[in-house]
Amino acid sequence: MTSDAPGWEAIDARLAELYPDVEPKHYGTLHPFALGGPDPLDGISFYSRTGPVPHWHIVGYGMSELYGKETDNPDESGWGFEFTFRVARDPRDTEPPVWAANLLQSLARYVLSSGNWFEPGHHMNANGPIRQDHETAVTALAFAEDPELGTITTPHGRMQFLQVVGLTGDEYAAVRQWDTDGVLSLLAERQPLLVTDLDRPSLTDDPAARAEIEAGRARDGSSTGLLMIAGFDWTTEEDTIRLRFKDITTATVAQAVRDRLFHGRELLLDGNGTRVVLLPAEVFAVRQPGDGLLEVDLPAEAVAALPDALVPGTHPMPGTSHLIVEVS
Secondary structure, three states: OOOOOHHHHHHHHHHHHHOOOOOOEEEEOOOEHHHOOOEOOOEEEEEEEOOOOOEEEEEEEOOOOOOOOOOOOOOEEEEEEEEEEEEEOOOOOOOOOHHHHHHHHHHHHHHHHHOOOOOOOOEEEOOOOOOOOOOOOEEEEEEEEOOOOOEEEEOOEEEEEEEEEEEEHHHHHHHHHOOHHHHHHHHHHHOHHHOEOOOOOOHHHOHHHHHHHHHHHHHHOOOOOEEEOOOOEEEEEOOEEEEEEOHHHHHHHHHHHHHHHHHOOOEEEEEOOEEEEEEEOOOOEEEEEEOOEEEEEEOHHHHHHHHHHOOOEEEEOOOOOOEEEEEO
8 A cells, every 4th residue: 555645654664763652742734835824844743852851852744755756856855854853841841842843834934935955064043032932042053963863765765854953142153163063062062962952051151162162163264165244246347356345244254264265265255146256276366157156266465465454445455466355
């Protein structure tokens, strides 16, 4: 007999391995997204855990192909992942955290509306507390493979259980300036299974962790190669290239230059679709490969001078032919 939901059954089979004979609290979507409903996830399950710390292990259904094969990629099921989330639980609490389910639905809506998917190592700023009715320093998210569920093969292709991890603002800055995996590794030493606890202090409050982050940043530079900056653009005028920045953004840009170019890594600047790739190189060169993208090879002299040039005014860059940085 052929199943109507082989993808769903593959997820359940993996969960049964981790939670044998456990019936989770499950919430289904009354008005399916495919029929015009607001919630892309067709269901969310909550498993009550006591160890290694009390928490809810939350698993979504809907980012992979639960029913029939709809995409052209035979190797991946849908978007290739399903969200999971681990949220600290008071041992006396028996009611699942609805706010966490709402957060997963919001992330799913973002993926479907933008076409931007998540993978381990990705991160995003929530621009405020991830739970609106709770005072918390956790205002950002990172993504990692679920440490217990991992990745499975379904009838529709590969599917990874992708865990959402809450970060404080300071931790999010450390992720951007150093490395997601490095920060999450330090966090996992203090938060088993990367459980999100809205009431915990920041990892950077620990002097030992802060020292490891700074050492990693000095050693490796930043793994974040894309910087979204408002008000940025570039123009070409005969043989002159102008990179234009707003003063309010330049401190962030200067730090990204130090964290990327100083370590021999490229940096992509994106100003709402206006894109420039800055690359460390032996000699200055400029290319326009298309789609509005500008590639600029910067010699060591220009790389060294760029952070100090990101101040109001017009600044010709040394070691280049007619590259000008303008800050207003």
